[in-house]
Amino acid sequence: MATRKFETEVNQLLHLIIHSLYSHKEIFVRELVSNASDALDKLKYLTLTDEACKSLPFDPRIDISFDADKKTLSIADTGIGMNEADLVEQLGTIAKSGTRNFVAQLTGDAKKDSNLIGQFGVGFYSCFMVADRVDVISRKAGEDKAWQWSSDGKGEYEISEARRDTAGTTVTLHLNENGQEYANHWQIESIIKKYSNHIPFSIYLHYEDIRYEGKDKDRKEIKEQKIDKVNEASALWKCAKKDLKDEDYKDFYKTTGHDTEDPLLWVHTQAEGTMEYTTLFYVPKKAPFNLYYSDFKPGLKLYVKRVFITDDDKELLPHYLRFVRGVIDSEDLPLNVSREILQQNRVLAKIKSSSVKKLLDEFKTLSEDKEKYDAFYKEFGRLLKEGLYQDYENREALLELVRFKSTGAEGFAGLAQYKERMQPEQKAIYYITGEHEETLRHSPLLEMYQKKNIEVLIMDDPLDELVMPSVGRYKDIEFKSINRSDAAEELKTEQDKQEEKQAEPVIKRMKDVLGDEVKEVKASARLSDSPCCLVVDEKDPTVQMQGLLKAMGQDGPEIKPILEINPTHEIIKKLESVQDDSLFADATRLLFEQALLIEGAPIKKPVDFVKRLNSMLGRAL
Numbered sequence: 039m040a041t042r043k044f045e046t047e048v049n050q051l052l053h054l055i056i057h058s059l060y061s062h063k064e065i066f067v068r069e070l071v072s073n074a075s076d077a078l079d080k081l082k083y084l085t086l087t088d089e090a091c092k093s094l095p096f097d098p099r100i101d102i103s104f105d106a107d108k109k110t111l112s113i114a115d116t117g118i119g120m121n122e123a124d125l126v127e128q129l130g131t132i133a134k135s136g137t138r139n140f141v142a143q144l145t146g147d148a149k150k151d152s153n154l155i156g157q158f159g160v161g162f163y164s165c166f167m168v169a170d171r172v173d174v175i176s177r178k179a180g181e182d183k184a185w186q187w188s189s190d191g192k193g194e195y196e197i198s199e200a201r202r203d204t205a206g207t208t209v210t211l212h213l214n215e216n217g218q219e220y221a222n223h224w225q226i227e228s229i230i231k232k233y234s235n236h237i238p239f240s241i242y243l244h245y246e247d248i249r250y251e252g253k254d255k256d257r258k259e260i261k262e263q264k265i266d267k268v269n270e271a272s273a274l275w276k277c278a279k280k281d282l283k284d285e286d287y288k289d290f291y292k293t294t295g296h297d298t299e300d301p302l303l304w305v306h307t308q309a310e311g312t313m314e315y316t317t318l319f320y321v322p323k324k325a326p327f328n329l330y331y332s333d334f335k336p337g338l339k340l341y342v343k344r345v346f347i348t349d350d351d352k353e354l355l356p357h358y359l360r361f362v363r364g365v366i367d368s369e370d371l372p373l374n375v376s377r378e379i380l381q382q383n384r385v386l387a388k389i390k391s392s393s394v395k396k397l398l399d400e401f402k403t404l405s406e407d408k409e410k411y412d413a414f415y416k417e418f419g420r421l422l423k424e425g426l427y428q429d430y431e432n433r434e435a436l437l438e439l440v441r442f443k444s445t446g447a448e449g450f451a452g453l454a455q456y457k458e459r460m461q462p463e464q465k466a467i468y469y470i471t472g473e474h475e476e477t478l479r480h481s482p483l484l485e486m487y488q489k490k491n492i493e494v495l496i497m498d499d500p501l502d503e504l505v506m507p508s509v510g511r512y513k514d515i516e517f518k519s520i521n522r523s524d525a526a527e528e529l530k531t532e533q534d535k536q537e538e539k540q541a542e543p544v545i546k547r548m549k550d551v552l553g554d555e556v557k558e559v560k561a562s563a564r565l566s567d568s569p570c571c572l573v574v575d576e577k578d579p580t581v582q583m584q585g586l587l588k589a590m591g592q593d594g595p596e597i598k599p600i601l602e603i604n605p606t607h608e609i610i611k612k613l614e615s616v617q618d619d620s621l622f623a624d625a626t627r628l629l630f631e632q633a634l635l636i637e638g639a640p641i642k643k644p645v646d647f648v649k650r651l652n653s654m655l656g657r658a659l
């Protein structure tokens with residue numbers, strides 16, 4: 039017998055599960071049954087697709103039994119099984135990098151962490167909540183030897199050779215004080231019905247039935263061993279919609295999606311005709327913490343004629359819909375579809391494209407309830423924006439679904455509402471980009487728009503900078519970034535143009551002072567209270583974008599901003615008559631530097647800036 043230590047991370051995970059999931063301890067049944075069902079799925083697939091495995095016996099079932107005296111509970115399956123190496127790999131280490139990330143996120147605050155665990159799924163180790171020892175006896179399909187893995191969940195486990203007549207796995211829990219209530223027929227039956235009713239394999243419960251016959255002193259106790267099938271064993275998504283209640287959908291989601299919360303919504307489609315397939319999609323209430331990690335695994339399973347094929351195909355739905363969980367089951371695909379074939383399969387491509395439309399439609403319906411939609415949008419809205427540049431085909435539908443902060447509305451604004459609020463002379467949808475909502479809301483760039491009562495969308499997510507330029511239009515209205523030099527052109531009046539002309543000499547002098555630091559100095563009609571602001575040329579990345587590119591290690595050529603001045607502002611007016619060249623230069627530099635500050639851009643020589651500022655203060659006081 040070999041004694042081994044768990045990986046440190048397993049220990050952390052075990053500790054956390056045992057201490058934070060207490061109020062939901064019955065879910066260990068769901069987790070073990072779901073593992074058994076996965077193991078049956080895997081063997082079924084092999085016997086159908088792998089020549090070498092076609093002759094393996096396959097009698098799929100899950101058997102649950104308990105011994106009230108010994109206080110044990112066993113869950114046995116006839117699935118794929120595990121050999122010695124599998125046991126070490128699967129139960130002794132945390133093989134999946136997702137789990138590693140999960141452990142890295144733990145805060146030690148039980149309440150927060152148990153939320154995390156809900157998003158993550160708890161797996162096999164949840165059985166240590168109710169057991170002080172767990173034995174796993176397993177024999178891999180096609181192999182002769184069986185192995186026993188045993189542990190008390192306290193840092194070590196043992197592996198030794200064992201006996202098992204057929205392939206499969208038996209997990210036996212030696213129930214602790216908190217677990218003894220589960221050595222009970224009614225308890226187990228009700229938990230199975232609640233969580234695992236629609237696992238596609240039969241679950242049998244073995245128990246001892248006690249009856250009494252006769253009266254008084256003739257009364258006899260009759261014990262009888264019984265086996266009942268306790269679940270429907272029908273794939274839920276294949277059941278007729280009219281036969282399914284909300285509760286059925288919710289329970290199925292929780293069993294298969296490892297979520298402790300109800301889903302936000304689900305969409306069940308049973309397509310018949312030229313193509314026959316079923317999809318059952320779920321949107322969770324909360325976004326999983328690792329949604330933006332590169333190794334995030336979407337919770338979507340592909341079945342072919344009810345045979346599980348894969349849950350590891352990132353292409354079943356477009357990347358931006360990776361938060362959608364559930365099942366796709368096709369009647370028209372061959373069972374032995376390989377990964378490569380899946381990628382370019384016509385049937386799957388069609389299912390994918392109608393599924394996307396269906397889901398976007400569903401989100402549209404959800405958007406009619408503002409409160410619900412805002413909650414959904416808070417979790418997943420960013421992904422819909424990703425969709426704007428990933429999914430050209432559905433861009434129009436997505437444009438109806440995205441929301442932005444805005445100067446014209448509380449909370450989030452949709453583009454349809456923006457359009458309704460547009461001024462008669464307004465030709466574009468204006469937006470401002472930058473890092474901080476507050477800075478943007480007070481940016482001098484907004485002044486003219488505010489004066490003219492024109493709404494501006496506030497885009498404070500770096501993603502907006504990437505997405506918006508590629509979008510171009512909503513219906514036939516162009517998007518315009520007001521961080522750019524020409525956005526204000528169309529709003530210029532005759533008077534603006536005259537003032538611009540008058541400002542030409544001062545502009546020239548300012549440009550001479552600033553030299554290479556700016557691309558241009560221009561008069562602008564967009565300012566009213568501020569003397570100046572910075573914008574970028576139409577084709578150049580904005581200041582924030584440059585920061586972003588730099589952070590990603592892409593050092594492009596240095597992009598120079600354009601300094602726009604307000605020709606009617608008091609300071610500019612006074613500047614026109616300043617004769618002292620050094621005073622003019624100081625004032626010009628200070629104007630440029632304050633504009634940089636407002637943009638959140640760094641000042642190259644802060645020491646010089648402070649010197650200038652102090653000299654100005656000295657003069658003014």
Ligand code: ADP
Pocket residue numbers: 069073074077115117118119120128129159160161162163207
């Ligand atoms: P998950 O099911 O999320 O992968 P678990 O901790 O529940 O995580 O299980 C870890 C691994 O152990 C599984 O991925 C599977 O490979 C293996 N395993 C668990 N239970 C069984 C079983 N009954 N039959 C075969 N393999 C199993």
